[in-house]
Amino acid sequence: MEKIVDLRIVEEPKRPIAMHPKKFGMWLFLASVAMLFMSLTSAYIVRQAEGNWVYFELPTLFYVTSVVIVVSSITLQLAFSAARKDRLAAVKPLLLVTTVLGLFFLVGQFYGWKQLVANSIYLVGNPSGSFLYVLTGLHALHVVSAVVFLLIVCLAAYRGKITSTNTAQMEMCTTYWHFLGGLWLYLFIFLLLYR
Numbered sequence: 001m002e003k004i005v006d007l008r009i010v011e012e013p014k015r016p017i018a019m020h021p022k023k024f025g026m027w028l029f030l031a032s033v034a035m036l037f038m039s040l041t042s043a044y045i046v047r048q049a050e051g052n053w054v055y056f057e058l059p060t061l062f063y064v065t066s067v068v069i070v071v072s073s074i075t076l077q078l079a080f081s082a083a084r085k086d087r088l089a090a091v092k093p094l095l096l097v098t099t100v101l102g103l104f105f106l107v108g109q110f111y112g113w114k115q116l117v118a119n120s121i122y123l124v125g126n127p128s129g130s131f132l133y134v135l136t137g138l139h140a141l142h143v144v145s146a147v148v149f150l151l152i153v154c155l156a157a158y159r160g161k162i163t164s165t166n167t168a169q170m171e172m173c174t175t176y177w178h179f180l181g182g183l184w185l186y187l188f189i190f191l192l193l194y195r
Contacts (some may be wrong), residue, residue, distance in 0.1 A: 007010045020032055024174050030179050033142065037135070037183060048194060053184045054126040056119065058191055059112035062136075065105050066188050071100035074183040076150075086164040088157070096129055098177070102147040109140050127160045128195070139180070146180055149173045 019027075047053075079094035113133065116122075121129040153173045156162050162170055 020168055021170070023172060026176065028097045030176070032177075034183070037138070037187070040131070040135055040138075041101060041187075041191065044135070044190075045194060047127050048129070052127070054117075054121070054128045056121050056128065056132075058188075058195060059115035061108045061112035061115060062188060062191075065108035065187065066177055068101050068108060069181045069184050071177050072098050072105065075101065076174050080167070080170055083162050083167050083170055084158075084164050088160075088162070091162060092154070092157050095150065095157055098145060099150045099154060100149060102143060102177075104142055106143055106147070112136075116131075132191065135191070137164050139184055139187060142180055142183075146173070146176055149176060 006012070075094050076098040079091050079098065082088070082090040082094065116129070116132070121132065123130055123133040150173060153162070153170050156169060
């Protein structure tokens with residue numbers, strides 16, 4: 001007697017692509033911020049081509065703040081990696097160092113603007129100065145919000161709420177911080193090339 005073999009191809013059910021709703025909202029926010037700055041830098045290029053443009057040197061402090069924001073991204077990434085490995089004793093000081101570096105970045109930007117004023121580059125006047133203040137000022141405003149976010153994460157770390165199984169908030173903060181660091185480097189290089 002012949003045996004009948006039933007060869008049916010059974011397809012494994014596909015897992016839906018899922019993302020934490022807060023993370024999804026954050027990514028939408030980051031996309032909108034990126035579009036805002038892309039449109040502003042595009043407007044900068046178009047307006048510069050029209051003429052009546054004052055060329056200027058970037059403040060020396062902007063070079064310093066560029067290094068500061070890169071270092072702060074490194075310290076925050078180290079803190080996040082430590083949190084994922086439950087090395088919580090390392091998380092707290094690294095978060096504090098990142099927060100201090102974020103504040104140092106903001107102070108450096110402020111004194112950079114003072115250098116601009118000393119060199120007769122103002123918010124009101126020539127469009128080149130206006131664009132510079134708007135671009136760097138909007139970025140600084142976002143850094144202020146990120147520093148507040150860092151302080152919230154610091155508080156959570158000191159209350160013992162950040163562990164290897166509970167890093168969603170810290171992950172979002174880290175992503176936002178890295179985004180702002182990358183955005184600053186983009187703006188800094190853009191301004192170096194199109195000043």
